[in-house]
Amino acid sequence: MGRTRTYNWEDPAILAEAAGRMAGIDFLRELHAGQLPGPPISYTLDFALDEVEPGRAVFSLTPGEEHYNPIGSVHGGIFATLLDSAAGCAVQSTLPQGMAYTSLDLTVKFLRRITVDTGTVRAIGTVVSQGRQTALAQAQLVDAKDRLLAHATSSCMLFPVPPARQ
Numbered sequence: 138m139g140r141t142r143t144y145n146w147e148d149p150a151i152l153a154e155a156a157g158r159m160a161g162i163d164f165l166r167e168l169h170a171g172q173l174p175g176p177p178i179s180y181t182l183d184f185a186l187d188e189v190e191p192g193r194a195v196f197s198l199t200p201g202e203e204h205y206n207p208i209g210s211v212h213g214g215i216f217a218t219l220l221d222s223a224a225g226c227a228v229q230s231t232l233p234q235g236m237a238y239t240s241l242d243l244t245v246k247f248l249r250r251i252t253v254d255t256g257t258v259r260a261i262g263t264v265v266s267q268g269r270q271t272a273l274a275q276a277q278l279v280d281a282k283d284r285l286l287a288h289a290t291s292s293c294m295l296f297p298v299p300p301a302r303q
């Protein structure tokens with residue numbers, strides 16, 4: 138008998154509209170407090186924003202079988218999703234109202250495999266450098282013993298919120 142999993146999510150337009158009219162840190166704090174619905178990807182993969190402060194964001198995930206690749210460990214894309222989220226939200230946490238961002242790239246180093254036995258993992262993102270048009274962020278994926286599981290750097294593009302989203 139195969140395993141099954143069901144989940145619900147909220148209309149992503151609610152979140153996108155809020156992101157367009159709020160300062161990054163206020164948006165992320167409301168997300169963290171549950172005053173805004175999580176993004177659909179957080180329900181799909183079952184991970185959450187744990188901490189946020191200006192220039193730093195932390196996400197956590199407890200690995201399950203549903204995250205596995207065909208070779209018996211957590212798929213690299215799960216690592217990358219957590220690292221992209223942490224690095225991107227670290228940048229977002231510094232943006233004033235009216236500014237938006239998107240990640241331009243993500244360079245990931247997979248240092249240790251993750252399995253269901255690894256336990257909860259945390260992706261800690263911080264801003265390394267911020268300019269007018271781009272920001273450089275990095276993120277570390279660690280286990281409960283703070284062992285480094287993966288590392289990523291990401292460049293983000295900064296731009297005014299498009300009029301349609303304001």
Ligand SMILES: CC(C)(COP(=O)(O)OP(=O)(O)OC[C@H]1O[C@@H](n2cnc3c(N)ncnc32)[C@H](O)[C@@H]1OP(=O)(O)O)[C@@H](O)C(=O)NCCC(=O)NCCSC(=O)Cc1ccccc1
Nearest residue numbers: 205206207208210211212213214216247248249250251286
């Ligand atoms: C193994 C290596 C790549 C290289 O390690 P090195 O630089 O030589 O360093 P070191 O030897 O110090 O090892 C470090 C730790 O690793 C442990 N360990 C070593 N060998 C094995 C082993 N054979 N099996 C189990 N564990 C092994 C080793 O005991 C140590 O742990 P410890 O300190 O004792 O507790 C390591 O960096 C790694 O596992 N990275 C994560 C890669 C990863 O998870 N990628 C994403 C998933 S792939 C994917 O999804 C793509 C895909 C998609 C679709 C379909 C198919 C595929």
